Structures are given as C-alpha cells and as structure tokens.
Amino acid sequence: MKNSKYFLITTLAVVMGMALLVMTLVRTFVPMAVLPQLDIPNMVLVGVVALLLEHYLTGGSKGGYVGIFLMSALAFGLLPLAAFFAQPLEALKLAAVGGGVFTVIAWIFRSMQERLSSGPVAKIAPVMGALGLYLAAQCFAGLL
C-alpha cells in the first residue's frame, strides 16, 4: 500500500482529520478562540504537510493527478462537512477549490522533489520547498 500513488490521499485525510479534530475540541472547550478558516493558505498548509508525510514515509510517488483531484476534493468537501465546519453548499465550494489547490501543489512539490533528489541537501529540501509553497500561497491569497 505504501507504494500506491494514492497513499498521498490517506496522508491528506489523516492530516486534515487531525486538524479538524483539534479544531472541534477547541471549539467545544474554548468556544471564543479564533479558529483558522479553510482558506487557500490553510488548504496549502494541510496539503504540504500531507505531501511531506508521503515523501518521508514512502519516498514519494508520481502521476495519478485525476485521481488525486477527485479524492482530495472528496476529502476537502466531506471532512469539514462531517465536523460541522461547513454547510453543504460551502462544502461543495471547498471540495472544488481544495481539490484544485491540492492537485496543483502536489504537482509543483513533486516537480521540485525530482530536481532536489540527490546529495545531502535532499533530506531537508522537501521541508524548505514546502515552506516556500506555503509562503507563496499566502502571497497568492493576498493578490486575490
């Protein structure tokens, strides 16, 4: 299973699930806390953590972008809906945007990964690349 190109979706679901579980607990016990919203920068943050997990657990994978789009759209739509962080219509929007955003960053991250796959720098390069992607997403969201 670890070599499957869709293992990435499992890591995405786990990361998102953990984040939403923590948010649910915070919402329950500290209701006045300001919770992060599911906007593009935070979607990218969840996505790059999932990509890093996949990279360090399996060494990464290639291709399967149609499947990644569909499955990540399901994760971005269904999980916030299940945790009552989104209404059905909002969940549809999250699914479309989340699926698109995640597919694009998966493609960019993997392209970077291939180019930094040798030498001692290879161990830390994915983390730096992920950080760069997150910062770029913040700038992009600001432009929007």
Add this chain to the structure above:
Amino acid sequence: MKKILFPLLSVLLIAVVLFGTTWALRDVAQANAQKEHLHLMQTLLPGSENFTLEPYTGEDANIRSVHKGENGFVIETCTNGYAGEITMLIGVSNEGKVVGLRILDMSETLGLGANALTDHEFLSQFLNTTGDVAIQTGGEDAFSGATGSAGSDTETYVDGITGATVTSKAIARSVNSAVAYVTGADIDSGATSWGG
C-alpha cells in the same frame, strides 16, 4: 480499483469519526459557547450582568447584532479586512464611550493583519474613544476608518498596525459603527440623529 479503495475508505472512516465526535460533544459545545459569550460580554461591558438581544433595523451593514446591558451595549460588527471578514464584539457605554473590544473571528495574513488579535497596544488605543476614529500610518494621515468623515475636527487618530493598514481600518470602521449606533450618529456625515 483496489489502489483507490484504501484511501477512499480512510477518508470515509475519518469523516465518520469526526461526525461522531462533533455529535457527541454538541451539547457541551453549545453550553460552553453560551457561557463564554455571556462572560465575554460582561468583560467587555463592566457593570452589566445581563444582556438582552435587541433587534437591529438600521442601515449600517457593519452591525450584526446588538446586546443591551444595564449600562451600555455590546455590539457585534463585521467588516471586510484584507483577506476576509473581521467579526468583533465592542462594548460601548450609554455615554458612547468604547469600554472594551475583542476580535471574534478573522482570517488576516499571518504575521501582518493577524497580529491585530494579540496586539494589545493597538487595540487599547480604541478604548475610551467616542467614535470618528481614524487610522494614522507612517506619520501621515491615512484615510480614516472609512466612515467618510476623514479630516473632521472631532477625529481621533490611532496608530495602525505596521504592514496591515487595511486590517487596521476595518477595525476602526467597526468601532465607529458601534459607537454610532449608541450615539445615534450618522456614520456617513458624523451628524447625530438629534441634529448635533
């Protein structure tokens, strides 16, 4: 097909766990939210113990709800910041003086606008103001809290957050709207409903 089955099942399983957890905690969450909300309003408007929700029929789109206390109002506002809406609770005394404010929700840029959440130096500048607050940035008069009254004699200037002028102005707009509700001022002209 098998390759897709495991990830699909993992998404569904996690969705079920989230749904179950949220469902199981719903009563606790609701009770805690009501308790915290009341406690927060009592903090924002010292001297008031009980609050009643007043219907708002005015035209100021920044005002979401109005809670009347014994010695003033706690007003929930919502204004557009840099990256989304900023929701705030603002305590205003019957004399029209801001006595407390807190940001409830925002999605501003981390390290810039989001600093407003914890920048007590910035937020405390609004305390004891009586509306018509304008943001001053970089030593110059930036445009006011967008109440359309920049340059008026009664303006109070506060220092904006560095690199977050839009966020600062949104907060100033919220404060101006809340005070205007209590004083009866017209947020477009600064005039009061009794002709002041």
